[in-house]
Amino acid sequence: MIADFRRLRAGMAGLAFLVLTALVAVAAPLFISGHDLSAAFAPGAPRQAPSSDFLLGTDAFGRSMVDVTIWGARISLTVGLLATLLAVGIGALVGITAGHFGGWAGTVLMRVTDWFVVLPVLVLATALASVLSPGMGTVVVAIGVTSWPRTARVVRAQTLSVEARPYIERAKALGGGHGHVMGRHILPNVMPLMLAQATLTVSEAILAEATLAFLGLSDPTKVSWGTTLQLARQVGAVSADDWWILLPPGLAIVAVALAFTVVGRALEQVLNPRLQELM
Known part of the structure; x- marks a missing residue:
């Protein structure tokens, strides 16, 4: 699987970009102080255009847009990853349960899933x-x-495929209960698909955040790419043509979302046998 993924240049490029972004975000406190991010003690003049002192200019508080964009990655990536863990966890639980038990329980779970699917997320x-607060x-x-819901549908389809394999029947015949079958046999087989689905969900979660x-x-007190854009809207950066306040966080959102999508598509090609011919 790893060797197949390495052959996909787009996927490797996206993964390298995400690793670099994550490392910069984690290391941000080493070279960006909370003092520089404070609105009361901002180092520059408000809405200052890019210059030698501030390469990407300053925001409405006078904070460096370089610092704001780098620090915003911490919140945006954290929210995206945590929301993805929650979404994939719920989807896997619903999908495995619906696929394993079937019957009226599976029907009810999938009808609930379909209801969520038709609603605008x-x-x-x-x-x-x-x-909520x-x-x-x-x-x-x-x-x-x-x-x-999308994870639930994908996991259910894979669960039904695994349930049809002979070793599942042998496990049940030897006394394996529902928990044993789902935890020891089904879950390991759906994990790769869950991973691929997670990479696609992260990009959507970051955009949603x-x-x-x-x-x-x-939370307006947290510096994220979304709150930075909100502040730019509040101060009229669009009408004032203060592009340097809008461009860095906007490009960061697009770049990270695109990187996660590319990695997710690459994983789909590796994990889906019907797409192997396209590699």
Whole structure:
């Protein structure tokens, strides 16, 4: 699997970019102080255009856009990953349960899944976030509990395929219970698909976090790419043509979302036998 993935240049490029982004985000406190990110002690003049002192200019508080963009990666990536873990966890639980038990239980679970599928995820997440107190946890929950249906459908399909294999019948004949079959036989077989689905879900979660923050449904005290764009909207950066406040976080969102999507598509090609011929 690893060797096949290495042959996909786009996937390797996306993975390298994500690893670099994660390392920079984790190391941000080593070269960016909280003092420089404070609105009260910002090092520059508000809305200063790019210069030798501030390569990407400053925001409405006078904070360096380089610092704001790098620090924003910490919140945006954290929210995206946590929301993805929640969404994939719910989707895997629903999919494995529906595929393994079948019958009326599986039918009910898949009808609930279909109900979530037809609802606009962003609208549902916005409605959920608006009734809860603003904060990073609220955004994680709002995205996670509305983004699981696709994972559930993929996992259920793979579960049904695994259930038809002879060794599952042998495990049941030897006294293996539902927990044994699902945990020891089905889960390991659906894990690769869950991984591929997770990489695609992260990109959607990051975009959703930016949207919710832009709408003012996130914690305004946290520096993320979404809250940076929200601040730019509030101060009229678009009408004032202060492009340096909008461009860095916007490009960061696009680049990271695209990288996760490319990695996810590459994993799909590796894991899906019908796509192996395209490699």
